[in-house]
Amino acid sequence: AQKVTQAQTEISVVEKEDVTLDCVYETRDTTYYLFWYKQPPSGELVFLIRRNSFDEQNEISGRYSWNFQKSTSSFNFTITASQVVDSAVYFCAPYPNFGNEKLTFGTGTRLTIIP
Amino acid sequence: DTEVTQTPKHLVMGMTNKKSLKCEQHMGHRAMYWYKQKAKKPPELMFVYSYEKLSINESVPSRFSPECPNSSLLNLHLHALQPEDSALYLCASSQEGQYNSPLHFGNGTRLTVT
Numbered sequence: 001a002q003k004v005t006q007a008q009t010e011i012s013v014v015e016k017e018d019v020t021l022d023c024v025y026e027t028r029d030t031t032y033y034l035f036w037y038k039q040p041p042s043g044e045l046v047f048l049i050r051r052n053s054f055d056e057q058n059e060i061s062g063r064y065s066w067n068f069q070k071s072t073s074s075f076n077f078t079i080t081a082s083q084v085v086d087s088a089v090y091f092c093a094p095y096p097n098f099g100n101e102k103l104t105f106g107t108g109t110r111l112t113i114i115p
Numbered sequence: 116d117t118e119v120t121q122t123p124k125h126l127v128m129g130m131t132n133k134k135s136l137k138c139e140q141h142m143g144h145r146a147m148y149w150y151k152q153k154a155k156k157p158p159e160l161m162f163v164y165s166y167e168k169l170s171i172n173e174s175v176p177s178r179f180s181p182e183c184p185n186s187s188l189l190n191l192h193l194h195a196l197q198p199e200d201s202a203l204y205l206c207a208s209s210q211e212g213q214y215n216s217p218l219h220f221g222n223g224t225r226l227t228v229t
Contacts, residue, residue, distance in 0.1 A: 105157035
């Protein structure tokens with residue numbers, strides 16, 4: 001069975017602080033994809049990143065960075081120097097590499113940046 | 116601006132009404148999706164269309180009826196809904212089926228059933 005866990009339900013940090021959102025994906029599959037989506041108060045989900053389980057290199061995009069460690073099944077997301085516009089719900093979403101299965105979202109982490 | 120457009124943004128309907136939600140994309144994507152999202156919950160997949168054919172129905176009640184008139188349009192027809200169907204309905208598209216292509220979402224239709 002596959003299981004995605006976002007243990008942090010809600011996080012609040014003061015603007016300009018760094019914050020890390022955790023995601024743990026437990027699976028017996030050796031190959032899979034992991035996605036992160038952002039859902040601001042306006043409602044639409046915005047695609048942030050997709051990583052393949054074979055690629056454990058960290059990725060950085062501006063203030064965003066992702067750390068994937070297959071050994072611990074974790075795919076964590078860090079925002080550096082947070083801004084009020086980062087306030088949103090962030091979903092981790094794994095997808096198996098094979099088969100026509102649905103994209104399953106984690107329960108999400110609500111991030112609030114306090115000005 | 117989102118490249119997937121959903122109308123209306125808000126909809127209030129009675130349990131005996133018939134209404135439709137509309138979704139449109141012009142990115143040339145061949146897969147389109149309907150998701151339902153209750154408050155403080157993650158989105159849940161309802162339907163997937165791939166190349167204008169229904170490929171996944173997640174055991175959704177028949178009071179929800181999807182339609183894909185062409186590769187750019189996706190409708191969700193609503194009839195005899197229940198108050199518990201009140202939710203945010205999100206449309207999404209992707210380049211191909213349910214595989215590794217990122218989904219592009221619309222802003223959603225916030226539905227209230229009275």
